[in-house]
Amino acid sequence: MKCRHIRRLLSAKIDGEVSSEMNGMLEAHLLQCISCRREWEMLQREDALLKGISWENPGEVFWKNYIERLKARQYEQCDSGEKPIWKIAIGLAIAASLLICLSLISWPAKTPIKSNIPTTAAKEDVKNEKVTLEYEKISTKKAVQNEKTALPDPLLEKDGNRYAMSLLKELGPMAGQYLSSLVRNTRKEIPQTWLEALVVINDTSSFNTLVELAQINKYRNNVLPLLGRTGRKEAIPILLKSLCNHSDKQAVIEGLKNMKSQATGFLIDLAYSSDYSQAKLAIEMLGQLDDHSVLPHLLHLWQNRDLRKSILDALVTLRSPDSSYFFMKLAQQKEYRKEAYQTLSHFHEPAVFQFLISQLYHEETRKLALQTLKHFRDPNAIPYILDILQHSTLRKEGIEALSLMPPEKVVPYLIAMLDRPALKRTAYHALKKLTNQDFGIESHRWVQWFKQV
């Protein structure tokens, strides 16, 4: 038998899953073949290493109510799963009537009578529209070609003119040059419709005009979003530059959002660049774009310590559930634990809250979980934090966390704790600190006081 066949069998040998005959053959081979013997020794060491791994245990508290939690879940599933017959009947009736309604609503639209054969009045409307369009096209073309008169006023100044934009687009560079010269020469305030028209024409001169306007303070906020709407890649560096030089954050963000995936791609590339100031800027913007497809890149970039602060801000802004999931996973790795918990304190989400509660019951993570939980100021955490007070090393932090909760929620728990000898003193000090009152170490006076309050 060749060595490669032997090696495949070594795994079964270590599990005692080879016949005694085969085992004898393997032993004989191992005696004479140094390289297979080395492989065998390696396999044994590997097996020992794997068996020596200690896996995290959720702790006694976790197991204490396991069956109760299981039953609660079972009851929940029963509630949602088993419906009485009458509910099913009503459900079917509703579904049937909905189907009938939907077919009644959609039927006329599907019939050709209404959609394809217009009424006489409608025909007239269509005709008038065509006539108006043709008229405006001719007059605009004339105006542009002769450069004698300005573009017809209604075309550029009347909001929502349904022909103006399509017409300008059709005229292309000719309209672009004309409008650009108008913009440069005008002494009046440039109307927003002119700016919009430059975006619609979107030829080189229109784009350059927009870039020039983006340098002027009074137009910048209006023009930056429009630059994004041109969809031109050249707009991105201009937008970013504007962000460095001035503080038109919202306008820049809007501009980048208007560029959609183009901006995302550009920013991702920039985020990986070795110029950290550019990378940080790109990461900040990536967080603002509301595009969750950037998440894997942000998480990948987390490797770079210098960028972590920016990535954290971006992740918090992005608010993707996958971000918190990532940090919950990361929190289980010792080397990243501290940073992961710090980060989680920014994700005030139910899943994170539940995770932190569960981590209170692990010796290794208890302290960090408590410190993080503190930031949530969630009264639902009170019973769990009180549980933690049993650990003398965590009492100070536990009480600090409790002091951030609404006193009316915490005080009853603390009064109840006065009856537990082990926690009496802690509860007493916490009560004093939280209420600025002192009714001694016995609970009955505190109860009386609390009833009056």
Add this chain to the structure above:
Amino acid sequence: MEDWLLIQQFQEGNRIAFDVLVDRYKHRLYSFAFKLIRDHHEAEDISQETFIRAYHGLNQFRGEGNFLSWLFSIAVNYYRSLKRKRRLKLEANVKLEKIAKMDEENVDIFTEEAKLLAKSAIDRLPQKQKLVLILRTYEELSYQEIAQVIGISKESVKANLSYARQALRNELQEVLT
């Protein structure tokens, strides 16, 4: 009391018998799930869902194979369905693994560190290899039992185990030599 006796009692209507079975196997099942998924919440989810499914299916259990193997097979099925549903979330894991790998290169080789490396190497194994390795190494199931739990042939168990160990050896070479 033996498992089969408890199961018989349950099938005759004694629901409390099931609580005894839960109490007996909750640690094993939870710890199996945790090794697979490395997340306490999800491990609890898998273990509880397994018990709930077992509860509903126990009347049909005819005792072919042992009860624990049957529980493992329910857990494996649920785990697989979870993995299918949560592909998106696993994206984040992939990145995490990359980070772990990056740091592995510079880690000093101490026993505890080696164990940490081994854990993350197990995490990175393909699903089938991970399942056979965990069922064999930690749950000490025979090849035949593993084959039944996962629903593959005994030969496939053997091959997958060999590949899994080879993959781990390759990753842990520095630690093992």
